[in-house]
Amino acid sequence: MNKIWLIIQREFLNRVQKKSFLITTILVPLIFPAIIGGMIYYMVQEAESAKPDTVQVVDESGKFSFENTKRFTYVKLAMPLEQAKKAYNESEDFALLYIPQFDINKPEGFAIYTKENPSIEKVDNLEDNLAERIRELKLEQFKVDEATLDALKTTVSLKQVSLSETGEEKSSNSGLLYGVGFVLGILIYMFVLVYGIQIMQGVIDEKTSKIVEVIVSSVKPFQLMMGKIIGIASVGLLQFTIWILIITFVSSSVLAYFGLKMPQEQMREQITNQISSPEAQEAVAAQNSKVVDFLGMLNEVNFAKIAVVFIFYFLGGYLMYGALFAAVGSAVDSIQESQQFQFPITLPLLIGYMSLFFVILRDPHGSMSFWLSIIPLTSPVAMVGRIAFGVPTWELALSMVLLVGGFVLTTWIAGRIYRVGILMTGTKVSWKVLAKWFMIKN
Amino acid sequence: MEALSIKNVSKRYTNHVALDNVSLTIPEKSIYGLLGPNGAGKTTLIRIINQIINAEEGEVFIFGEKLHEKHIGTIGYLPEERGLYKKLKVGEQLLYLAQLKGMSRSRAAEQSKKWLKKFQITDWWDKKVEDLSKGMAQKVQFISTVMHEPRLIILDEPFSGFDPINAQLITQEILGLRDNGSTIIFSTHRMETVEDLCDHIALINKSKKIIEGQKKQVKDQYKSNTFIVEHHGNNLQLAPERYQIIHQETLEDNLMVTTIKANADIKANQVIRELIDKTELQSFREKIPSMADIFIDLVKGEDDEALRKHLQEAV
Numbered sequence: 065m066n067k068i069w070l071i072i073q074r075e076f077l078n079r080v081q082k083k084s085f086l087i088t089t090i091l092v093p094l095i096f097p098a099i100i101g102g103m104i105y106y107m108v109q110e111a112e113s114a115k116p117d118t119v120q121v122v123d124e125s126g127k128f129s130f131e132n133t134k135r136f137t138y139v140k141l142a143m144p145l146e147q148a149k150k151a152y153n154e155s156e157d158f159a160l161l162y163i164p165q166f167d168i169n170k171p172e173g174f175a176i177y178t179k180e181n182p183s184i185e186k187v188d189n190l191e192d193n194l195a196e197r198i199r200e201l202k203l204e205q206f207k208v209d210e211a212t213l214d215a216l217k218t219t220v221s222l223k224q225v226s227l228s229e230t231g232e233e234k235s236s237n238s239g240l241l242y243g244v245g246f247v248l249g250i251l252i253y254m255f256v257l258v259y260g261i262q263i264m265q266g267v268i269d270e271k272t273s274k275i276v277e278v279i280v281s282s283v284k285p286f287q288l289m290m291g292k293i294i295g296i297a298s299v300g301l302l303q304f305t306i307w308i309l310i311i312t313f314v315s316s317s318v319l320a321y322f323g324l325k326m327p328q329e330q331m332r333e334q335i336t337n338q339i340s341s342p343e344a345q346e347a348v349a350a351q352n353s354k355v356v357d358f359l360g361m362l363n364e365v366n367f368a369k370i371a372v373v374f375i376f377y378f379l380g381g382y383l384m385y386g387a388l389f390a391a392v393g394s395a396v397d398s399i400q401e402s403q404q405f406q407f408p409i410t411l412p413l414l415i416g417y418m419s420l421f422f423v424i425l426r427d428p429h430g431s432m433s434f435w436l437s438i439i440p441l442t443s444p445v446a447m448v449g450r451i452a453f454g455v456p457t458w459e460l461a462l463s464m465v466l467l468v469g470g471f472v473l474t475t476w477i478a479g480r481i482y483r484v485g486i487l488m489t490g491t492k493v494s495w496k497v498l499a500k501w502f503m504i505k506n
Numbered sequence: 507m508e509a510l511s512i513k514n515v516s517k518r519y520t521n522h523v524a525l526d527n528v529s530l531t532i533p534e535k536s537i538y539g540l541l542g543p544n545g546a547g548k549t550t551l552i553r554i555i556n557q558i559i560n561a562e563e564g565e566v567f568i569f570g571e572k573l574h575e576k577h578i579g580t581i582g583y584l585p586e587e588r589g590l591y592k593k594l595k596v597g598e599q600l601l602y603l604a605q606l607k608g609m610s611r612s613r614a615a616e617q618s619k620k621w622l623k624k625f626q627i628t629d630w631w632d633k634k635v636e637d638l639s640k641g642m643a644q645k646v647q648f649i650s651t652v653m654h655e656p657r658l659i660i661l662d663e664p665f666s667g668f669d670p671i672n673a674q675l676i677t678q679e680i681l682g683l684r685d686n687g688s689t690i691i692f693s694t695h696r697m698e699t700v701e702d703l704c705d706h707i708a709l710i711n712k713s714k715k716i717i718e719g720q721k722k723q724v725k726d727q728y729k730s731n732t733f734i735v736e737h738h739g740n741n742l743q744l745a746p747e748r749y750q751i752i753h754q755e756t757l758e759d760n761l762m763v764t765t766i767k768a769n770a771d772i773k774a775n776q777v778i779r780e781l782i783d784k785t786e787l788q789s790f791r792e793k794i795p796s797m798a799d800i801f802i803d804l805v806k807g808e809d810d811e812a813l814r815k816h817l818q819e820a821v
Binding site for chain 1: 519520553556557558562578581583584585587588589590591592593594602603605606607650
């Protein structure tokens with residue numbers, strides 16, 4: 065036991081003392097917000113500084129009058145289309161918009177001519193402008209004024225309440241649950257993959273540097289394997305903790321620095337400022353109560369339970385796959401050689417990850433979701449994706465027991481391959497060879 | 507007491523037998539040469555002694571006790587395929603390896619400093635292994651093998667890749683360790699090492715022990731009653747039914763050297779008596795076989811079965 069502890073310490077220090085650890089630990093949480101922030105900034109800048117595009121208009125219907133906007137400057141041409149096309153071709157303008165004679169109940173025949181393919185956004189923008197004008201024409205035709213129309217606007221939002229077996233009522237919000245499941249599932253997938261490969265790399269390094277024979281003359285191969293797996297896990301946990309702290313700190317201090325408020329608050333203020341009629345104020349009040357409801361739902365989600373389940377599957381999944389990665393590392397002499405064994409190992413993990421999008425988050429209580437979250441190889445990702453939606457206790461218990469069982473089983477299998485593999489260099493390894501190693505008596 | 511007593515150890519793998527009923531006795535404070543061609547089973551035997559793998563049959567006793575996990579610290583092992591953690595500093599490396607052998611951190615620090623000083627390389631403490639030359643790394647490996655003061659030291663081809671100066675240095679240290687009470691096992695192909703250092707040897711071939719004993723006794727056993735004579739005068743004429751002249755050549759000015767193989771029942775004195783009448787003797791010595799001769803003879807010379815019969819008769 066004492067020796068495992070020594071190995072854990074060594075593996076931990078080896079990685080934590082590296083400069084690259086310091087760099088990735090500090091930079092990763094800063095890089096992503098910086099990239100996203102930079103891209104948004106650039107796009108906003110570009111949109112604001114861009115000159116408006118000139119659109120030539122041939123309006124045969126005579127029903128349109130265009131006002132210039134930030135995006136577009138409109139030039140009306142009083143000539144037939146064919147002639148206009150020629151004129152457009154010689155100009156450097158962005159587009160030629162053609163509006164035929166049309167029936168407002170069936171607006172058809174509109175066209176836009178451009179020299180290069182226009183962006184969807186610009187086309188959408190133009191379409192919106194046309195639709196808006198046609199809508200106005202319709203309102204005139206049906207003799208409806210804007211006020212009547214506003215009075216007709218109706219929205220209904222369903223309050224989602226989940227009724228538990230004991231009859232307890234809980235507000236729920238599928239969007240929120242989706243988000244929670246999505247983020248947690250991806251975190252587990254990434255952690256297992258990134259640190260699993262680190263284990264494999266570590267084993268290969270020990271094997272190729274030939275230190276391993278000296279080490280196994282001092283400790284049992286199984287102790288060496290477990291020490292490495294646990295040591296790397298603690299590096300990962302430390303790194304994750306630091307990331308969460310940095311992200312929390314940076315995002316809150318950045319928001320505070322710019323004097324920004326949460327988006328909902330901002331929206332509410334705008335609405336209050338713009339509208340001052342009594343009905344509108346009522347609507348704002350309703351909006352406020354919705355925000356309160358949302359916060360209430362946040363409270364209703366059992367975060368303590370989710371956190372415990374997450375940590376359990378986080379470690380369980382890592383340990384299970386970690387042992388398999390260690391076994392692969394012990395069998396090969398280089399990372400390149402490991403490819404053929406890596407794929408089958410990561411396949412179930414990938415299945416769990418894909419099913420997160422296509423099955424679990426769409427239908428968290430379906431039978432497919434059930435099986436994926438019970439089978440140990442996919443359960444770490446699948447169950448964590450499901451957990452926020454509420455999983456019956458017996459399912460959770462069964463899945464956890466099976467995961468522990470799966471972990472013990474893979475570790476046992478991996479340990480048997482590992483103890484032989486680390487001492488075998490230069491052998492051509494196939495699945496058959498691995499099976500043979502597994503069968504060798506101690 | 508014996509440092510190591512290996513009793514009827516066998517180890518089989520799926521396709522072949524690595525060790526077949528091998529028994530060895532390694533006396534305390536000896537330098538013991540474990541010889542044999544590649545693939546003979548030496549590494550398997552060493553791994554069994556180091557408890558890296560288990561014997562299928564048979565037992566191993568170390569200083570009178572049955573081999574057990576607690577003996578890990580008793581043994582220092584330098585494998586043939588040896589390495590170090592490349593990214594780790596020399597000092598950290600030594601501390602870690604010694605602690606894995608069961609030494610306390612403070613004691614390990616004391617010992618590693620002592621050894622670095624002995625080799626005059628104290629300034630390497632903070633160097634990474636990847637920055638060391640091969641010869642430098644070998645010194646560190648040697649220190650890591652012996653710094654936890656093992657009573658039994660197993661060195662697998664310790665001199666491969668060493669330059670003569672380092673080899674000399676390590677040889678001195680090995681002899682020093684022996685004088686301080688350690689027992690040393692060499693596994694090697696290099697016969698000069700065996701001739702110079704070993705006092706006991708064993709030869710393993712095709713998973714079986716062929717011969718074991720004190721080096722001198724083994725050599726005596728393989729003497730072929732052959733004599734090398736330097737003499738003046740003409741070619742020697744000896745009774746062909748009792749003597750066989752293997753080789754004869756003229757060196758200079760009438761001086762000749764002749765190699766004579768006498769029948770088994772003829773003693774050296776008898777040969778001299780015979781020669782004195784026939785020629786003017788300059789020198790006379792018995793031809794003692796080198797370990798290399800014995801090794802090659804035993805491994806190559808004969809078919810396995812016949813060899814064993816021969817040995818049984820000889821004993």
